[in-house]
Amino acid sequence: MLFQTLLSALMLLILPAAAQFQFFEQMFNQGGPQQQQPQNAGSDSGAYQQNYENTHCDKYLCPQTLSCVHFPHHCPCAWPAVEDKVEFGDGSMACVSKGGFKAGEAARKIELARKGLL
Template identity: 85%
Template sequence: MQLLTLLTPLLLLILPASAQFQFFEQMFNGQQGGQQQPQNMGSDSAWYQQQYENAHCDKYLCPHTLSCVHFAHHCPCAFPAVEDKVEFGDGSMACVSKGGWAEGEASRKIELARKGLL
């Protein structure tokens, strides 16, 4: 009984300290183990070239999205939320940043530039 009386205060000091250290260990070390930190992509084009070479397409492979379409002007824009697709009469297309407040303003400016008016 006397041993239990001596150990009780000691346990009351050790258990909270142990729990506190576990909390800090999880807070600082647990983030590294549980979540992968994103890594920067390389500055060369090797990754993209590998993806391009491994893409299978029996029609036209869009170079900027790696989509397989029938014709080059059918390629989608990579970021349609912020890009407008402009198709040219020669069967080509371009994706340009959306401009201004009006729908299709980027396309209108490109057409004006093609006519020499801008």
């Protein structure tokens, strides 16, 4: 009985000290949970293909953004902050890098290229 009492008293002294050390280890990021470094994406297109196949669309599924739209030329650009959308007369479209400082500069350059002037 005396042994159990001494053991209990000893545990009451040891446990708070252990918890305190654990707190300081985590505070200084030693022994605490380590953050995972981001991994490079794989070079195969398997993840994209799986997302494409699992996306439900009863109209037209845009291959660039997986948006569901009525017509191909309604597809949005994936990066509208840096891309301009250019629609062609045949119902198709393309997203091209913004060119210049004026709005519509990319479309103007594409039209000049179509005419053979650029």
